[in-house]
Amino acid sequence: MRLEIICTGDEVLTGKIVNTNFSYMSQRLEDVGLSVRWETTVGDDRESLLRAFQLAAERADAVIVNGGLGPTVDDLSQEVAAQAAGVELTLNEEWLARMEDFFRRRSRVMPPNNTKQAMLPVTAEVIDNPIGTACGFALDIGKARFFFTPGVPRELKRMLEEQVIPRLLARSGLQAVIQLKRFHSYGLGESHVDALLTGVEALVPDGSVKLGFRAHYPQLETKLTVRGTDTDDIRRKLEPVEREVRARLGNFILAEDDQTLEGVILGELTSRRGSLSIVETFTGGQIAARMAHLPGAEKVFRRGLVARDLGEVCAAAGLEGTSPAGEITTEIAEAVAQALRRQTSSTHVLAVLIDLDEGADRIEFGGTVCLAISTEQDVASRRSRIVGGREWVRLGAVEMGLDCLRRYLQNLPVYERIDFEKA
Amino acid sequence: MRLEIICTGDEVLTGKIVNTNFSYMSQRLEDVGLSVRWETTVGDDRESLLRAFQLAAERADAVIVNGGLGPTVDDLSQEVAAQAAGVELTLNEEWLARMEDFFRRRSRVMPPNNTKQAMLPVTAEVIDNPIGTACGFALDIGKARFFFTPGVPRELKRMLEEQVIPRLLARSGLQAVIQLKRFHSYGLGESHVDALLTGVEALVPDGSVKLGFRAHYPQLETKLTVRGTDTDDIRRKLEPVEREVRARLGNFILAEDDQTLEGVILGELTSRRGSLSIVETFTGGQIAARMAHLPGAEKVFRRGLVARDLGEVCAAAGLEGTSPAGEITTEIAEAVAQALRRQTSSTHVLAVLIDLDEGADRIEFGGTVCLAISTEQDVASRRSRIVGGREWVRLGAVEMGLDCLRRYLQNLPVYERIDFEKA
Numbered sequence: 001m002r003l004e005i006i007c008t009g010d011e012v013l014t015g016k017i018v019n020t021n022f023s024y025m026s027q028r029l030e031d032v033g034l035s036v037r038w039e040t041t042v043g044d045d046r047e048s049l050l051r052a053f054q055l056a057a058e059r060a061d062a063v064i065v066n067g068g069l070g071p072t073v074d075d076l077s078q079e080v081a082a083q084a085a086g087v088e089l090t091l092n093e094e095w096l097a098r099m100e101d102f103f104r105r106r107s108r109v110m111p112p113n114n115t116k117q118a119m120l121p122v123t124a125e126v127i128d129n130p131i132g133t134a135c136g137f138a139l140d141i142g143k144a145r146f147f148f149t150p151g152v153p154r155e156l157k158r159m160l161e162e163q164v165i166p167r168l169l170a171r172s173g174l175q176a177v178i179q180l181k182r183f184h185s186y187g188l189g190e191s192h193v194d195a196l197l198t199g200v201e202a203l204v205p206d207g208s209v210k211l212g213f214r215a216h217y218p219q220l221e222t223k224l225t226v227r228g229t230d231t232d233d234i235r236r237k238l239e240p241v242e243r244e245v246r247a248r249l250g251n252f253i254l255a256e257d258d259q260t261l262e263g264v265i266l267g268e269l270t271s272r273r274g275s276l277s278i279v280e281t282f283t284g285g286q287i288a289a290r291m292a293h294l295p296g297a298e299k300v301f302r303r304g305l306v307a308r309d310l311g312e313v314c315a316a317a318g319l320e321g322t323s324p325a326g327e328i329t330t331e332i333a334e335a336v337a338q339a340l341r342r343q344t345s346s347t348h349v350l351a352v353l354i355d356l357d358e359g360a361d362r363i364e365f366g367g368t369v370c371l372a373i374s375t376e377q378d379v380a381s382r383r384s385r386i387v388g389g390r391e392w393v394r395l396g397a398v399e400m401g402l403d404c405l406r407r408y409l410q411n412l413p414v415y416e417r418i419d420f421e422k423a
Numbered sequence: 424m425r426l427e428i429i430c431t432g433d434e435v436l437t438g439k440i441v442n443t444n445f446s447y448m449s450q451r452l453e454d455v456g457l458s459v460r461w462e463t464t465v466g467d468d469r470e471s472l473l474r475a476f477q478l479a480a481e482r483a484d485a486v487i488v489n490g491g492l493g494p495t496v497d498d499l500s501q502e503v504a505a506q507a508a509g510v511e512l513t514l515n516e517e518w519l520a521r522m523e524d525f526f527r528r529r530s531r532v533m534p535p536n537n538t539k540q541a542m543l544p545v546t547a548e549v550i551d552n553p554i555g556t557a558c559g560f561a562l563d564i565g566k567a568r569f570f571f572t573p574g575v576p577r578e579l580k581r582m583l584e585e586q587v588i589p590r591l592l593a594r595s596g597l598q599a600v601i602q603l604k605r606f607h608s609y610g611l612g613e614s615h616v617d618a619l620l621t622g623v624e625a626l627v628p629d630g631s632v633k634l635g636f637r638a639h640y641p642q643l644e645t646k647l648t649v650r651g652t653d654t655d656d657i658r659r660k661l662e663p664v665e666r667e668v669r670a671r672l673g674n675f676i677l678a679e680d681d682q683t684l685e686g687v688i689l690g691e692l693t694s695r696r697g698s699l700s701i702v703e704t705f706t707g708g709q710i711a712a713r714m715a716h717l718p719g720a721e722k723v724f725r726r727g728l729v730a731r732d733l734g735e736v737c738a739a740a741g742l743e744g745t746s747p748a749g750e751i752t753t754e755i756a757e758a759v760a761q762a763l764r765r766q767t768s769s770t771h772v773l774a775v776l777i778d779l780d781e782g783a784d785r786i787e788f789g790g791t792v793c794l795a796i797s798t799e800q801d802v803a804s805r806r807s808r809i810v811g812g813r814e815w816v817r818l819g820a821v822e823m824g825l826d827c828l829r830r831y832l833q834n835l836p837v838y839e840r841i842d843f844e845k846a
Contacts, residue, residue, distance in 0.1 A: 013459060015449030016637055019442055022464075026438030036436060038471060041445075041462035048461060055478070214439055278729075284715030285708030288729045292707030293817055295784070298731040303739055306701075306711045306727030308720060312767075316726055344735075361718070394716055 001172040003029065004038045004060040004144075006052050008067040008077060009151060013043040021066050021156055030212070031180045031225055032165055034172060044074040053084040057142030062168055064160075067151035069134035071114045077148055082121035084141045089119045095126065095135045102133055127163045129155055136163060145171065174227065179234045181224040183245055184255040186403045187418030190215045193222060196248045203244060204237045217392075218399035218420065219261070222249070251412045254403055261402050262290045268409035269300045274347040277303040277340050278401075279317060281310070282354040282367065286398045302346045310353070318343040328353045328370045330381035337374035348409075349374045352401035356393070366422065367393040371401050373408045380408055382415040385422040396420055424595040426452065427461045427483040427567075429475050431490040431500060432574060436466040444489050444579055453635070454648055455588055455601045467497040476507040480565030485591055487583075490574035492557035494537045500571055505544035507564045512542045518549065518558045525556055550586045552578055559586060568594065597650065602657045604647040606668055607678040609826045610841030613638045616645060619671045626667060627660045640815075641822035641843065642684070645672070674835045677826055684825050685713045691832040692723045697770040700726040700763050701824075702740060704733070705777040705790065709821045725769045733776070741766040751776045751793045753804035760797035771832075772797045775824035779816070789845065790816040794824050796831045803831055805838040808845040819843055 005025060011017045019041065026036045038059065042048035049068070056063045068077030082089045096118040103110040117133050120126070127136030127147065134150035136159050147164050149156050169178070185193065190213050201209050208228060214221040224241055228234035246253060254261045269276055280287045288304030291297055307313045310328060319339040337351035355368040366387030373380045382404060386396040404414045428448060434440045442464065449459045461482065465471035472491070479486045491500030505512045519541040526533040540556050543549070550559030550570065557573035559582050570587045572579050592601070608616065613636050624632050631651060637644040647664055651657035669676060677684045692699055701711045711727030714720055730736045733751060742762040760774035778791040789810030796803045805827060809819040827837045 013449065013462065014453050015446035015459075018446045023438035023441045026436065030437050036438075037466070037468075038475075039436065039464035041464075043460070045460075052461075282716055283712075284720075284724075285711030285727050285729065286716075288708030289706075289712050292729055292731060293705055293709075293813070295813075297707075301707075301729075301731050303735060304708050304727070304729030306708065306715055306724075306729070308715060308724050312726060316767075344739075390716070390718075 001034070001061045001168070002059065003034055003036050003168070004040070004056045004063045005036050006056055006063060006065045007039065007041045008044065008049060008052075008065065010043045010074070012067070013041050021151065021153060024153070024157065025064060025066070025160060027214070028160060028165070029168070031223065032169060032178045033174050033210070033225060033227060034165075034168055044068065044076060046076055046080060049076055049080040050084055053080060053141055053146070057084065057144045057146075060144045062171060063141075063144050063146045064164060065146055065148045066156060067149075069117065069136070069148060069150050071111070071117050071133070075116070078116075078119055078121065078137075081124075081137075081139055081141070081146065081148060085121055085123060085139055087121045087123050090122045091115070092118045092120045092126065092135065095120070099133045127159060129159055131155055131158060138167065177228050177230055177234055179226050179228075179231075179238065181226065181238060181242060182257050183222040183249065183253050184259070184261070185220050185222065185249055185252040186218055186254055186261070186399050187252050187416070187420065188220065188249070189419040190220055192419055193220060193249065197222070197245060200241050200244050200248070203240050208237055209241050218396050219254075251407060251416055254406055261399070261406060262294060265402060265406050265409060266291065266294055266296055266300055268406070269348065270296060272347075274300065275302045275345075276300055276405075277305070277344045277346040277349045279305045279313060279336055279340055279349065279351040279353075280401070281306070281308055281313060281352070282356055283352055283394055283398050283401070284308075286394065287350070287352060287401050290398065290402060303340070303344045305340060313353070314339075328355050328368065330370045330372060330383050333370040333372035334374065334379045334381050337372040338379060341374045341376070347375060348405070350401055350405045352397055354393070354397055356390070361390045363387075363389055365389050365393070367397065369397050369400060371404055373405055373414065380404075380414045384418075386420060387422055424457070424484045424591070425482065426457055426459050426591070427463070427479045427486045428459050429479055429486060429488045430462065430464045431467065431472060431488065433466045433497070435490070436464050444574065444576060447576070447580065448487060448489070448583060450637070451583060451588070452591070454603045454646065455592065456597050456633070456648060456650060457588075457591055457595060467491065467499060469499055469503060472499055472503040473507055476503060476564055476569070480507065480567045480569075483567045485594060486564075486567050486569045487587060488569060488571045489579060490572075492540065492559070492571060492573050494534070494539050494556070498539070501539075501542055501544065501560075504547075504560075504562055504564070504569065504571060508544055508546060508562055510544045510546050513545045514538070515541045515543045515549065515558065518543070522556045550582060552582055554578055554581060561590065600651050600653055600657055602649050602651075602654075602661065604649065604661060604665060605680050606645040606672060606676050607682070607684070608643050608645065608672055608675040609641055609677050609684070609822050610675050610839070610843065611643065611672070612842040613643055615842055616643060616672065620645070620668060623664050623667050623671075626663050631660055632664050641819050642677075674830060674839055677829055684822070684829060685717060688825060688829050688832060689714065689717055689719055689723055691829070692771065693719060695770075697723065698725045698768075699723055699828075700728070700767045700769040700772045702728045702736060702759055702763055702772065702774040702776075703824070704729070704731055704736060704775070705779055706775055706817055706821050706824070707731075709817065710773070710775060710824050713821065713825060726763070726767045728763060736776070737762070751778050751791065753793045753795060753806050756793040756795035757797065757802045757804050760795040761802060764797045764799070770798060771828070773824055773828045775820055777816070777820055779813070784813045786810075786812055788812050788816070790820065792820050792823060794827055796828055796837065803827075803837045807841075809843060810845055 124137035132155040210225040212223040292301045317340040337349040341349040352371045547560035555578040633648040635646040715724045740762040760772040764772040775794045
C-alpha cells in the first residue's frame with residue numbers, strides 16, 4: 001500500500017511552527033509496519049490544496065491530510081476535499097449536535113462559525129474526534145482513500161491511534177495485531193547497538209519482528225515491531241527476542257517502553273522509601289531539573305545544590321576544613337556526596353563535578369567528570385572524559401550522572417566503558 | 424517568484440528526525456521577504472527524487488533541495504539532478520582538491536568514497552561550503568533554478584545565508600538590502616502584542632517594513648523585516664518603527680536580536696561585578712539551569728538551591744527558627760531570599776516558591792508563585808497564579824522568575840500584570 005501525508009497550514013509552511021505532527025505520524029506508522037512514501041506541505045491556499053490532493057490521489061492508495069479542519073475562513077480542507085472528489089458539501093446534523101453538546105458541557109454557547117466544522121463532503125465517512133470540535137473524515141479521491149485529521153496534536157494523536165491506523169491496517173492487508181516494544185539505553189552508539197543485535201530479528205524466522213532505532217543523544221531507543229495473528233502469537237514471538245536484546249544490551253538498558261530514566265530512579269527510591277539530594281556544577285541544575293518536578297518527587301527529592309566553584313560546592317555541602325584548589329578528583333566527589341548526605345540526612349546523594357576545558361567552544365572542547373554516589377554505608381564513584389563542545393559535555397554529564405545513579409540503585413556496576421567517553 | 428523546497432532522506436521521511444531544517448529555511452526566507460509556496464519530502468529513493476524534481480520544475484521558479492549530498496550510496500541528489508536536467512555527471516577537480524585539503528588539515532586521509540561528493544552535473548554552478556565536504560551547487564531543471572544544499576544543519580545555515588539567499592534575492596528582483604530586527608518579550612500573548620502594535624508598519628508608508636511574530640511559550644518574538652536600497656536607507660526606515668515598538672511594548676521587551684533573557688541578566692550582573700544565588704522549588708533547578716552553564720557565569724553564579732519542601736528550603740537557606748507550614752507567601756519568599764543572601768554573600772538572590780494544586784495533571788491545574796529578589800539594601804517580591812497544567816506552570820514560573828530579576832536589575836517595576844496569570 002502506497003501511503004502519503006499532506007500537511008496543511010500557513011504556520012507550518014512558513015516554518016512558524018516546526019512540523020512535529022508529521023514526524024510523529026510517520027514514526028507511529030513505521031511502528032505498525034506502514035511506511036510513508038511522500039510528504040507534501042502546502043499553505044492555506046485553495047489552489048495549492050487542490051493540486052496537492054490531486055497529485056497524491058494519482059500516486060497513492062491512502063493519504064492522511066493534517067490540518068485545515070478549524071472554524072475559521074482559512075481552514076479549507078472540507079471544501080477542497082469535496083471539490084477534489086467532485087461532490088457537494090452538506091451539513092452533518094449529527095456532528096453539529098455533538099459540537100453543541102461539547103460547548104454546552106463547558107457552559108458555553110457555540111459560536112456560529114463553528115457550524116462550518118460540521119460541513120462535510122456528502123460521500124464522507126465521519127471519523128470520530130472525542131476531544132475536539134474538528135470532525136475527522138475519510139473520502140475517496142481518485143483511486144486513493146483520504147483521511148482528514150485535525151492539526152491540534154493531541155486530537156491528531158488520538159484519532160490516528162484509534163481511528164486511522166486500524167483503517168489503514170485493514171486496507172493494507174497487514175496482520176492487524178501489532179506491538180511495539182521499546183528499550184532505552186545510554187552509553188552505546190546506534191551503530192554499536194545495531195552490531196550487538198545482529199541476527200535478533202532472525203530468531204523469529206517468518207520475518208514478523210523488525211528492529212529499528214531512534215537516536216536522541218545521549219539516549220538511544222531500540223524498537224522491536226512485532227506482527228502476529230493475536231496477542232498470544234505476538235507474546236510468543238516477542239519473548240525470545242526481548243530476552244536476547246536484554247541479554248546483549250545488558251546493563252545499558254535503562255528503561256523500557258514508556259518508562260524514563262528519571263522515572264526508574266524515582267521508582268527505585270520510592271519503593272525503598274529513600275530520599276535523594278544532588279550536587280552539581282557545570283550541569284547547572286539540569287540533573288535536579290530532570291527529577292525534582294515529577295509527580296511523586298515531592299516525597300523523594302530532598303535537596304539540590306548547584307555551584308560553579310568547587311570551594312563554594314564544598315562550603316555549601318558543609319565540607320569543613322577542606323578548600324580544594326585545582327583539579328577535581330573522585331575522592332573530592334565522594335567527600336562532597338558524603339558531606340551533603342550528612343547535612344540533609346538523605347538516603348542517597350549524587351554528586352557530579354566537572355572540570356571544563358579552557359577557551360572558546362569548539363568540537364574538541366571537553367570536560368572531565370568526577371561523580372560519586374553516597375549512602376550511609378557506602379560510596380561509589382567514577383571518572384570520565386567527554387568531548388564534543390560545551391553543550392555536548394553538559395548533556396552527556398547529566399545523563400551519565402543519572403544513569404550511574406540508576407545502576408547503583410539496581411545493584412549494577414556504576415562503571416562500564418561507554419562509547420561517548422574518551423579513553 | 425515562486426519558491427519551493429524539497430527535503431530528502433529516509434530519516435526525515437520516516438520521522439526519525441524532526442525536519443527543523445525546513446522550518447529554519449522557511450523562516451529565514453520569510454525574514455528576507457521570500458515565501459515558500461510548497462514543500463515536498465521524499466526518501467532516498469531514485470524514482471521519488473526524480474519525480475519530485477520534475478514536479479517542482481514544472482511549478483516553481485526556484486527550488487531549494489536539502490540533503491543527499493553525502494558520500495554514501497544512499498545520497499542520490501547529484502545523480503538524480505543530472506538525470507532530471509538531462510546532463511552528465513563529471514568530476515569537479517577543484518572540489519576534489521578542496522576535500523583532500525580539508526582532510527589533510529585534519530591530519531586524515533580522504534576515504535575513496537568521498538570522491539563521489541565532487542561528482543557534479545556538468546552544467547552545475549558550484550556553491551561553496553566552507554565548513555564541510557558536501558559541495559553545494561545550482562542547476563537549471565526545466566524552467567526552475569535548483570539550489571542543492573547539505574543536510575548537516577550548520578552547513579546548510581551558512582550556505583543558505585551566504586550563498587543561496589543572495590542569489591534568490593537577485594533573481595526575485597527584490598531590493599537586495601534587507602534587515603531583520605527582533606524583539607523578545609515575556610508576559611503578553613501574540614494577539615495582544617499584535618493589537619498593541621497596530622499601525623506601526625504604516626509609519627513607513629512605502630510598505631517596506633513588515634511585522635511578524637513567532638510564539639514559543641513563554642516568550643514571544645516580534646519581528647520587523649525592513650527592505651531598503653542600502654543600509655542607510657534601512658536605518659532611516661527602521662529607526663521610527665523600532666522606537667515605536669519599544670515605546671508600546673515598554674518594559675515587556677526583555678531582549679533584542681540575538682540576546683537572551685539569561686544573557687541580559689548575566690550582562691547586568693557582570694557589569695556591576697555582582698553575584699547571584701537562586702532558590703527554587705517546583706521549577707526543580709530549571710531556573711539555575713538557564714544561567715549557571717553560560718560562558719562567564721562561573722564569575723557570577725554563586726549558588727543554586729532546590730527543594731520541594733518549604734521546611735527544607737528554609738533549613739537549607741539558613742532561615743533559623745521558622746518552620747513555616749501551609750501556604751507560601753511573598754513574606755516567606757523574601758525571608759528565604761534574604762537568608763540565602765546572608766549565607767552566600769551574593770549581591771543578588773532570586774527566590775521562586777510555588778504552591779502546586781492537588782491532584783492529577785489537567786488543563787485547569789495551576790500553581791501559586793511567590794517570588795522575591797533580595798540585595799543587601801533592598802527586597803522586592805510578587806505573587807502570581809499560573810494555570811494550564813503542570814508543565815505550563817513550571818515553564819511559566821521559570822520565565823517569570825528570570826524576567827522579574829531582569830526587571831529588577833534594569834530598575835523597572837518587578838510587578839506588571841501579564842496575560843499568562845489568573846487575576
